[in-house]
Amino acid sequence: MATRIVVDPVTRIEGHLRIEAEVKDGKIVDAYSAGTMVRGFEKILIGRDPRDAWAFAERVCGVCTTVHALASVRTVENALGITVPPNAELVRNLMFCAQYMQDHVVHFYHLHALDWVDVVSALKADPAKTSEIARSISSWPKTSPKYFGDVQARLAKFVESGQLGIFANGYWGHKAYKLPPEVNLLGAAHYIEALEWQKEIVKIHTIFGGKNPHPNYLVGGMPCALNIDEANALNAERLAQVGTLLDQAQQFVEQVYIPDLLAVASYYKDWAAIGGGLTNYLAYGDLPTNGYGDPSKFKFPRGAILNRDLGKVHEVDGRDPDQVQEHVAHSWYEYSGGDKQALHPWQGETNLKYTGPPPPYEHLDVDRKYSWLKAPRWKNHPMEVGPLARLLVAYASGSGEVKELVDGALKSLGVAVTALYSTLGRTAARGLETKLIARWAKEFYAQLLSNIKNGDTRMFDGSHWDPSTWPAEAKGVGMTEAPRGALAHWIVIKDRMIANYQLVVPTTWNASPRDSQGQMASYETALVGTPVESLEQPLELLRTIHSFDPCLACAVHLYDESGRHVHRVTFD
Amino acid sequence: MSDRPLTIWEQAQQKGYSRRDFLRFCSWLAAAAGIPTSAIGQVVRAMDSKPRPPIVWFHFQECTCCSESFLRSSHPLVADLLLDQISLDYTETLQAAAGKQAEESLQNTMKKYKGQYLMLVEGAVPLADGGIYCCIGGRTALDIVTEAAAGAKAIVCWGSCASNGCIQAANPNPTGATPIHQVISGTPIVNVPGCPPIGEVMAATIVYLLAFDHLPQLDQLGRPKAFYSRRVHDSCYRRPNYDAGLFVEAWDDENAKRGYCLYKMGCRGPVTYNDCGITRWNNGVSFPIQSGHGCIGCSEARFWDNGPFYRHLPSFPGFGIETTADKVGLAIGAITAAGIAAHAVLTNIRKHKLIQQEIEESEPPTASNEGGT
Numbered sequence: 001m002a003t004r005i006v007v008d009p010v011t012r013i014e015g016h017l018r019i020e021a022e023v024k025d026g027k028i029v030d031a032y033s034a035g036t037m038v039r040g041f042e043k044i045l046i047g048r049d050p051r052d053a054w055a056f057a058e059r060v061c062g063v064c065t066t067v068h069a070l071a072s073v074r075t076v077e078n079a080l081g082i083t084v085p086p087n088a089e090l091v092r093n094l095m096f097c098a099q100y101m102q103d104h105v106v107h108f109y110h111l112h113a114l115d116w117v118d119v120v121s122a123l124k125a126d127p128a129k130t131s132e133i134a135r136s137i138s139s140w141p142k143t144s145p146k147y148f149g150d151v152q153a154r155l156a157k158f159v160e161s162g163q164l165g166i167f168a169n170g171y172w173g174h175k176a177y178k179l180p181p182e183v184n185l186l187g188a189a190h191y192i193e194a195l196e197w198q199k200e201i202v203k204i205h206t207i208f209g210g211k212n213p214h215p216n217y218l219v220g221g222m223p224c225a226l227n228i229d230e231a232n233a234l235n236a237e238r239l240a241q242v243g244t245l246l247d248q249a250q251q252f253v254e255q256v257y258i259p260d261l262l263a264v265a266s267y268y269k270d271w272a273a274i275g276g277g278l279t280n281y282l283a284y285g286d287l288p289t290n291g292y293g294d295p296s297k298f299k300f301p302r303g304a305i306l307n308r309d310l311g312k313v314h315e316v317d318g319r320d321p322d323q324v325q326e327h328v329a330h331s332w333y334e335y336s337g338g339d340k341q342a343l344h345p346w347q348g349e350t351n352l353k354y355t356g357p358p359p360p361y362e363h364l365d366v367d368r369k370y371s372w373l374k375a376p377r378w379k380n381h382p383m384e385v386g387p388l389a390r391l392l393v394a395y396a397s398g399s400g401e402v403k404e405l406v407d408g409a410l411k412s413l414g415v416a417v418t419a420l421y422s423t424l425g426r427t428a429a430r431g432l433e434t435k436l437i438a439r440w441a442k443e444f445y446a447q448l449l450s451n452i453k454n455g456d457t458r459m460f461d462g463s464h465w466d467p468s469t470w471p472a473e474a475k476g477v478g479m480t481e482a483p484r485g486a487l488a489h490w491i492v493i494k495d496r497m498i499a500n501y502q503l504v505v506p507t508t509w510n511a512s513p514r515d516s517q518g519q520m521a522s523y524e525t526a527l528v529g530t531p532v533e534s535l536e537q538p539l540e541l542l543r544t545i546h547s548f549d550p551c552l553a554c555a556v557h558l559y560d561e562s563g564r565h566v567h568r569v570t571f572d
Numbered sequence: 573m574s575d576r577p578l579t580i581w582e583q584a585q586q587k588g589y590s591r592r593d594f595l596r597f598c599s600w601l602a603a604a605a606g607i608p609t610s611a612i613g614q615v616v617r618a619m620d621s622k623p624r625p626p627i628v629w630f631h632f633q634e635c636t637c638c639s640e641s642f643l644r645s646s647h648p649l650v651a652d653l654l655l656d657q658i659s660l661d662y663t664e665t666l667q668a669a670a671g672k673q674a675e676e677s678l679q680n681t682m683k684k685y686k687g688q689y690l691m692l693v694e695g696a697v698p699l700a701d702g703g704i705y706c707c708i709g710g711r712t713a714l715d716i717v718t719e720a721a722a723g724a725k726a727i728v729c730w731g732s733c734a735s736n737g738c739i740q741a742a743n744p745n746p747t748g749a750t751p752i753h754q755v756i757s758g759t760p761i762v763n764v765p766g767c768p769p770i771g772e773v774m775a776a777t778i779v780y781l782l783a784f785d786h787l788p789q790l791d792q793l794g795r796p797k798a799f800y801s802r803r804v805h806d807s808c809y810r811r812p813n814y815d816a817g818l819f820v821e822a823w824d825d826e827n828a829k830r831g832y833c834l835y836k837m838g839c840r841g842p843v844t845y846n847d848c849g850i851t852r853w854n855n856g857v858s859f860p861i862q863s864g865h866g867c868i869g870c871s872e873a874r875f876w877d878n879g880p881f882y883r884h885l886p887s888f889p890g891f892g893i894e895t896t897a898d899k900v901g902l903a904i905g906a907i908t909a910a911g912i913a914a915h916a917v918l919t920n921i922r923k924h925k926l927i928q929q930e931i932e933e934s935e936p937p938t939a940s941n942e943g944g945t
Contacts, residue, residue, distance in 0.1 A: 007671035008709045011664045014636045016708055037706040039633050039698075040746030044739065049880035055868055056876070059739045062637020062768065106643075114668045154655060163624055163659035169677045170668030195651045199644040199771070203857045210860030211853040212644065213637040213768055216868075218823060223865035225828040232810070232831020233864070241857075352746075354704045361710040372705075460824035542670055 002029055004363065005535055008036070010545060012111040014063040015552025017511065019523070020366060021541060023532045028541065031520075031527035033511045034364055034371040035552050038352070045501040050076045050493050051465075053501060054217045057489065060503065063551055065213040066099050066205065067482040068489070068503070074292060075489040076219045079476025083291060085458040088221035090448045091208050093287055094242065095215065096480075097441035098204035101249050103483040104387075104434045105201075105257055107549045109187075109194035112427065115543045116264050117179060117187035120172040123156055125181035130189075133182055137263055140255040142193070151189040171537040178267045187264065190256055197256075201249045207238050221460030228452060239449065246445055250438040261431040265413060265424055272415050275423030275544035277526030280381045281305040281389035282509070284316065284479035284486040287440060299440055300390050300481055301397040304378060308421065310396040316378070318477040318488050321347065324504060327375040329516035330368070332356065340516045342377065345490040345502040346475065373552075375512040375521065376504050384522045385485025385509045386548060387430040388420060405432055423526070426547040467496040482506050484551050507551045522548060580624065580657060624656075625782060626685045628678060628720060629663040632695030632706050632713040633740045633749050638730040639665045639694060641768035645775035646855035653775065657782060661689075664708075675709050682723050690781060691724035691759075693717065693734045693752050696741060700748030714755060726760040726787065727752060728777060732870060735763035735794075742876035753794060760787055763794040767870035770851055773799045793873075795845070804841035804867050807849030810834070828864060838882040839866030846871040 001024070008018035016037040022030040045056055054072035061068060070092060077084065084092075127148035134143040158164075171177075179187070202212040208224045209215020216223055227233035285295055285302030295302045303313035317323055325342035328335055334351045335341045343349055355369050364370040377383070394402040409432055410417060419425055451457075464470065472495065479488045485506030492500035510522035520528075523545060530544045629639075643650050654660055660667075661681040662674065669677055681689055695713070698705035703712030721727060729752045732738035740749035753761050764777055777796060780788050788796040805811065813819070813833040820828045820837050835842070841849075844867050848859040860867055866882075869875040 009664050009671065009674060011667050011670040011674050014665070016631070016706065036708065037633060038747060039705070039740035039749065041739070043744060043746045044742045044876070049882070052879055052881045055881060056739060056742075059635050059637070059767065062635040062640050065637060065640065110666060119668075158655050161624065163626070163661075165624075165659040165661060166654060166663060166667045168661055168667070168669060168680075169673040171673075192651045192655075195643065196649060199646060199650075199854065202644060203854050206854040206857040206863070208863060210858055210863035210865055211770075211848075213640045214870075216860055216863065216865035218865065221824065223823065224863045225824055225831075227829040230830055232862075233829050354701065356704070358702065359704065359707050359710055359712045360715065361707075457829070458824065462822055462824070465823065537673075538671075 003535060005532070005538055005541075006363065007538060007541060010542070010550065012114065012542075012546060013550040013552065014061060015507075015550070017545075017550050017552045018364070019527070019541065019545060020364060021527055021532070021538070023535060023538075026531055026533060028527045028530045028532055031524045032364065032366040032370055033373075033513065033521070033523040035373040035511060036371075037552070038372045041503075042501055045498050048498050049467075049496070050079070050491065050498050051219045053491070053498060054219065057501075057503065058214050058217070060505070061551055062213045064099065064103060064482045064484060066095055066209070066215055066217075067480055067487055068505075069215075069217040070096065071478045071480045071482075071487050071489045071503070073217050073219050073478070074480065075476045075478030075491045076493075077292075077476070078478055079474040079491055079493055080219075080464045080470055082220050082461055082464050083293060084221045084461055085456075086291070087226065087448060087451055087456060087459050088461075089288055089291060090444050090451070091222045091224065091459070092217075093444045094246075094441060094448070095205055095208055096287065097437045097444065098201050098245075098249075100437045100483050101253060101434055101441075102198050102201045104430050105194050105252070106198050107483075108257060108261065108427075108431065109191050111549065112546045113187055113191060113264075114167075114170060115539060115546055116177070116268060117191075118172055118174075118177040118184050119155065119167055119170075119188050119191075120159065121177065121179070121181045122185035122188045123152065123159065123181075125152060125185035127152055127185065130182040130185045133263070134186055138255045138259040140251075140259075142189075148185055148189055151192065152185055155188060171539045174537055174539050175533060176539050179264065180267075183263060183267070187260065190260055193256065194252075197248075197252050201245055201252075204242055204245055207234070207242055218460065220462060220465055221458075224459065226452060226457040226459055228457075239452075243445055246438075246441050250442065253434050253438045258431055258435055261428065262409070262412060265428060268424060269413065269415060269419075271424040271543065272413075272419035272422045274540075275426070275526045275530055275547060276421040277522050278382055278384045279306070279308045279421075280378070280383045281392050282316065282378050282383035282385050282486050283390045283393040284318070284481055284488060285390075285393070286479075286481040287444075299436075301394050301399065302479075303393045303397060304383065305389075305392055305396055306381065310392065313393060313396050318479055318490070323379055324488070325377055325380070326504065327377060327515035329375070330513035331371055331374045332369050333374065342380070342516065345488075345504060346492065346500070348500075348502050369513075371513040373508050373512045375515040376509050377515055377519070380517075382512075382515065382519050382521045382525070383486075383509055385506045386426065387433050387483075387485075388426045389485060390481060391429045391433055392420070401436065405436060423530070423544045423547040430549070470496060473499075482551075484549050485509060505551075507548075510548050511550060511552065523550075624659045626659045626661050626681050626689040627692060627778075628661055628681055628689055628724075629665075629692040630694065630717065630720065631664050631708075632693070632697050632717070632733075633747070634695030634731070634733045634738075636665060636694070637768040638733075638774070639663070641771045642730075642774045644771035644854055647772060648775055648779065650775070653778065658778065671709075678720075682720060686723040688725055689723065690778075691720055691727045692730055693727060694730045696733045696737050696749035696751055697755055698740070698747035699750050699755070700746075705747040717752065717755065721752075721756045721759045724759050726762065726781065727756065728762045728764060728781070729753070729794075730764055730774065731769055732765045732767045732873075732875075735765040736873035738767060739876055742874075761794055762787060762790065762796060765795060765800075765871040765873075766846060769871070770799075770847060770853055772851055772855070773847055791845075799847040799851070800845045800871070802845065802847075802850070804844045804846055804849050804861070805839075807847075808841055808861055809849065810861055831864075834861055834864075834866040836884050837866050838880070838884050840869030840872070840875070840878075840881075840885065841867040842885060844869040844872050844875075 002022040057072040058069035205212035205215040287299035290297035321344040706713040
C-alpha cells in the first residue's frame with residue numbers, strides 16, 4: 001500500500017509550496033503540487049495607469065526581480081506600438097543577464113546544493129585533497145590547503161557551538177549523499193564565496209535601475225540617461241564598473257560554478273535517469289539582438305517541442321486564442337461556463353473560491369481542488385518551461401553555440417543527449433546557459449559602448465508617453481524568459497487605464513495542479529518515479545523539485561466585490 | 573546542544589581571532605550603528621557576553637525581495653552574520669531542512685529560547701475568509717504569527733509588507749492583507765519599511781539589536797530613526813537643482829542627461845522617509861534618483877495608492893486641505909502638500925513665483941486611478 005507523505009513548507013524556494021506524494025516500494029507513484037498563498041495582484045492592477053504597471057508587476061517576485069518589470073513594459077509597449085531605442089534594449093539585456101547570473105548561481109549554491117552536498121561530511125575532509133581536486137578542475141585562485149582548512153575550521157566551530165542555524169535538522173548522513181568529504185568541503189567553501197559574489201553582480205541593476213532588488217524600468221525605454229560628459233548620468237565611470245562586474249561574473253561562472261556543477265554531477269549520474277517528467281517544452285525566447293519585434297534574432301529562440309522530437313520546433317504565438325489557455329478544474333477558482341473550460345488569458349474568467357479543508361489541515365483533498373495555481377496549457381499540452389526547455393528549443397532550432405556547449409558537456413560527463421531529460425539535466429542546463437549568458441552579456445556591453453561611440457545616446461522613445469496619443473482601446477502581450485522559464489503578461493487598456501492585466505508565469509506552468517483532462521504538469525510528472533529511500537527524510541523529492549527552481553510568489557485570480565469574476569492572473 | 577550558546581567573543585576566540593581583531597570588529601559595529609567612539613567599551617562588553625542570538629524568519633504574503641536584499645548586505649557580510657553572529661534557526665528561503673524537519677526546528681527554538689529569540693517577519697498576513705489565502709504546513713499565517721510572537725523577545729518587520737501591508741494591501745486589498753503591528757500586541761515591534769529595505773539597513777538593524785540588546789530609537793511609526801528620520805528629498809544629491817528650479821521636463825531630455833531634479837517626473841522624494849540618499853543601495857553604488865528614475869516612495873504606507881507614479885505630487889495647493897472619510901487615500905497627499913509648501917516657502921522664497929505656477933499646473937489628487945497626467 002502506498003503511503004502519503006507531505007512536504008510543507010518546501011524550503012529553499014521562493015514562496016509557499018506544498019507537495020503531497022504517494023510512496024510505494026521506495027518510489028513516488030503519485031504526486032500533488034499545491035501553491036498555498038495568493039495576494040490578489042490583478043484586482044489591484046485594474047484601473048491603474050499602464051505606465052505604472054511594471055512597478056506593481058515587479059513585486060510579484062523579488063527573487064527573479066526585474067523579469068516581471070521587463071514583461072510588463074513590453075506588454076504596454078506592445079499594446080501602444082512603441083519601439084524602444086537600441087540602447088534601452090541593450091540595457092534591458094544587460095540587466096536580464098545580470099539577473100540570470102545572480103539567480104542561477106544562488107539557486108545552485110544556496111537553494112539546490114544542500115540536496116547534493118552534505119556540509120557535515122565536509123568536516124571529515126582532508127583540506128589538502130580538496131585543494132588538489134579544486135586545482136584539477138579550475139584555475140580559480142582560492143584553492144590553497146590553508147584556505148580550505150580555514151573554511152573547515154569555521155564550519156567545525158559552527159557545528160560545535162550546538163547552534164546549527166540554517167543547517168539545523170538537514171538530512172545529513174542520508175545515504176543518498178554520494179560526494180566524498182573533500183568535494184563536500186569544496187561545495188561548502190563555494191557556498192560562502194557565492195554568497196559574497198552574488199551581491200556584486202546585481203550592482204549592474206543598481207547602476208542602470210538605481211537599486212536591487214526591484215530596479216526601475218520605464219515604458220518606452222529606460223530611465224537612466226546616458227551622458228559620458230556628465231557626473232550625474234551614465235558616464236564612463238559607471239559604464240566601466242559594469243564592464244568590470246561582467247568580467248568578474250564570467251570568471252566566477254566559468255571558474256567556480258561550471259566546474260563545481262560538473263564535479264558534483266559526475267557523482268550523481270544516476271540522476272540523469274530520474275525526474276524526466278513531461279516530454280513537451282516551451283520557450284518564449286529572449287535577448288533580442290535586432291529589437292524585441294524580431295524574435296528570429298533572439299539569442300534564446302522562441303518555440304515549442306512536443307514528445308521530445310528535436311527535429312521539429314513549433315511556432316508559438318501569445319495572441320492566438322487556441323495556444324495558451326488556463327484550466328481551473330483542480331484549482332480554487334470557478335468558471336461561469338463550468339470548470340471543464342480552458343480560457344485564453346484575454347478571455348480569462350475567474351472566481352476565487354476556496355473549497356479546501358479549513359486550516360489547520362493534515363491533507364488536501366487532492367481528488368478535487370487543491371491549489372491556488374491555475375493550470376496553463378499550450379494547445380492543450382502541459383509544458384515544461386525553464387533552462388532545459390530554453391536549451392532544447394535552441395538546440396533543436398540549430399543554434400551552433402548552444403549545440404557546441406551542450407554536446408561538450410555531455411561528452412565530458414560521458415552521457416547521451418537523453419540524459420538531459422532528467423533532474424540532473426535540468427540542473428546542468430541551468431549552469432550551461434549561465435555560461436552562454438556570461439559571454440553574451442559582454443557582447444551587449446560592447447555593442448552599447450559602440451553605439452555611444454557612434455553618437456547614439458538615446459535611451460527612451462517618448463512618442464507614446466502622453467496618454468492623449470493612445471487609442472481608446474488597446475491590447476498587448478509581452479513575453480520574456482524569466483530564469484525559471486517562459487513568462488508572459490497580457491494587458492487590455494481602455495480609456496487610458498488598465499482594464500485587464502494577466503500574467504502566466506513559469507512556476508504556474510511547472511507547478512500547476514492537474515487540468516480538466518487530468519493531465520499532470522512538470523512537478524507532479526517528474527516526481528513520479530523519483531525514489532524516496534526514507535519516508536521521514538524525502539531528500540530525493542527535494543532534488544527533483546529544486547531542479548525546477550520553484551518560485552511560487554503568487555497565483556492570483558480575482559473576483560469583484562459582489563463575488564462575480566472580474567479578471568484573473570497567475571504569478572510565479 | 574549546550575544550554576548556553578557560546579558568546580560572540582568566545583566564538584571569535586575559537587575561530588582564532590585575536591582580542592585586537594575582536595575589538596576592531598566592535599569598533600566597526602559601533603561605527604555602523606552610529607555610536608560615538610566613547611561608547612565602544614559598551615559595545616565590547618555587550619559582545620563579550622552575548623551568545624549567538626536565535627532568530628526565526630517568517631514569510632507570509634510577500635515576494636522574498638526582503639530576503640534577497642538582506643543577502644546583498646556588504647557590511648556585515650551575510651555569510652559572517654549567518655555563520656558567526658546569529659543563529660538563523662528558521663528561514664524558508666535558506667534553511668536546509670524542509671517540511672516536518674523545518675517545522676521541528678522552529679518549534680525547538682520557540683520552546684528552548686522562549687522569550688529570548690528574535691522574530692523577523694517578511695510579508696503581510698491575510699485576514700479575509702479565515703486566513704485561507706496564506707497557509708504554511710496546513711496552518712494560517714495568522715495562527716503561526718500569533719504563536720511565534722508570544723514567545724519572541726522582539727519582532728522586526730522587514731519591508732513594507734510586514735510594516736504597512738504594501739502591495740497586497742493596495743486598493744482593493746482582495747485578501748485582507750494586514751501588517752504585523754495590527755495583528756500582534758504585547759511584543760516590541762520594529763518596522764523596517766521599503767520595497768525592499770536597503771540590505772545594509774536590514775543588517776544594521778540586526779547588528780544594533782545584537783550589540784546593544786535594546787531597541788533602536790524609533791519614530792512614531794516604529795521605524796529606526798537612524799534610517800527613517802530624513803526625507804529622501806532632504807538627503808538627495810540632486811537637491812540643489814530643485815532649489816535652483818532646474819527640472820527634468822521629459823524622460824531622456826537634455827536636463828535628464830544633466831542629472832537635474834526629477835520632481836516634475838513624479839519623484840516622491842519630498843514625501844518619503846528613507847535612507848536611500850545617504851546609505852544608497854548595494855554598498856553605496858547608486859539609488860533610484862541617481863540612476864534617473866524618481867523615487868516611488870516605497871517605504872511609505874499606502875504608497876501604491878498614492879499614484880500614478882509619473883504624475884508629480886499634488887504640489888502646493890495650500891494649507892488646510894480638508895478631507896473626508898471616504899477619501900482617506902488623500903490624507904497623505906494633503907500632508908505631503910502642506911509639507912512641501914512649508915519646505916519650499918521656508919527654504920527658498922525666491923522660488924515663490926515658480927511654486928505658484930506649479931500650483932496652477934498641478935491637478936488636485938483624486939481617489940480614482942486616472943490614466944495619464
